[in-house]
Amino acid sequence: MLALVLDDAEMNNLVMAASLRPLAGCVPQAFTVPAEALGFAQAHASEIGVVITDYEMPGMNGIEFIRAVRRVPGLAHVPTVMVTSHDQRSLRREALEAGATDFLTKPADAVEIRARVTNLLALSEAHRAQRDHAAQLAREVAAAVALVEEREREIVSTLMRAAEHRDSDTGDHIARVSAYVGLIAEAMGLSAADVRQISLAATMHDVGKIAVPDAILLKPGALTPEERRVMEQHADRGQRILGGSASPVMRLAADIAGSHHERWDGAGYPYGLKGEAIPLSGRIVAVADVFDALTTQRPYKQAWSPERARAHLAENAGSHFDPRVVDAFLSRWSQIQTFLHLGLDGHRIATAA
The missing domain is CATH 3.40.50.2300 (Response regulator)
Structure with a gap:
């Protein structure tokens, strides 16, 4: 020395x-x-x-x-x-x-x-x-954490592939929602680790739909009130499927599955939660999920333009959506536009309507 x-x-x-x-x-x-x-x-x-x-x-x-x-x-x-x-x-x-x-x-x-x-x-x-x-020791812990995260990603991927067998649109939808969720979480100041975790957990937001009958899940037209009630059960069922796990990402996914259809004003489902009683993760996924649903074509609707969907989010901030989450989403609008333009694998997602 x-x-x-x-x-x-x-x-x-x-x-x-x-x-x-x-x-x-x-x-x-x-x-x-x-x-x-x-x-x-x-x-x-x-x-x-x-x-x-x-x-x-x-x-x-x-x-x-x-x-x-x-x-x-x-x-x-x-x-x-x-x-x-x-x-x-x-x-x-x-x-x-x-x-x-x-x-x-x-x-x-x-x-x-x-x-x-x-x-x-x-x-x-x-x-x-x-x-x-x-x-x-720090390197060994980091390697162990990375291994656990990789195993969790494998589990999630397997679960999502099962869901894709029910609905061919599911895979692209969850990938886009996950990307939007990551942008929102970053804009809201979440740590890099939390951004990764919520993005991964968000891919399981609709896992409860595996319990929805094909006749309802794949119906090309509007749902009847009774069919709508059956469809809405997917949120509670998703939370039940994912709940009880010791894995932090699975517990987070359970919160998201059960709360991403709640509304800021309390008029959502399945529990009628209101305001900050709704988990933040659910409030974030709600904005990402609705935006993607609006800007993509479905059997029962044409795709909205990104500008029209953006206006919808802004108009419903404080009623359907947490205003802070909407603000965070819109603060990343240039990145969202780039994503919308390129889409998955370089293909455009949304078309003007």
Whole structure:
């Protein structure tokens, strides 16, 4: 390890370096100018095991230098020794507050220097080992989390492929809704991890439709009131299918499945929830789901233009939709227009109507 030595007197540096050279694995690097020593520290932070600085120096004293060293990335915890001929308690207290680890009083003999520095280098090595171990654990945890997330994506993909066998439009619809949900979540300030999770969970918002009879699910015309009641049961059934899981993404998907047809004014289904009683995830998916339903052609309707669908969202903010979610969606309008223009696999989704 490197021992960074700073003293404005060249002779003092020679004495300190000579005292340190017998230590195995310790390579002294001496400087007489604080700015040069600090530049070296910034360039070699990962190699420095101990810093030894004089107190009285022109331009920057030892305490100021220690403060500067502590601000260098990677040197916040490196052992630091201040060498001084002063024995004032106030000076030592100030040095400790600045980040000094130990002190040497001039004139210090070679035996004392080596004993102190040997202990401090061992402390530095232990800290590096602990830091490296923590970094390795963090990498292992990240790998484990990534594996769990990949398994969850596989489960979701399998579940959605089952749903696609019922309705050929389902696959494209859930992909688009997931994309819109991601844009809304980002605009609302959710973390990157939460954006990924809600985007994945949103793909399962209509999983309850696997319990809806084909005669109703695939009916080309308008539904009768009784058929409408059966169709609306898909929200509650979706929540029941997904509920009870220990997986965070499945629990989130259950919330979405059961709440994405609720309305801000309380007139939605299946539970008649109102305002912020509706899970935020459900409020986000509600906007994405309706926008996609409006801008795509269905057996019973033509596709609306993006501008007409946008106007519908704006007009119904505060009644059907959470106004904040609508604002977030519209704040990403340029990205949405690009997505609408290219669509899935480069094909246009919406047509003017």
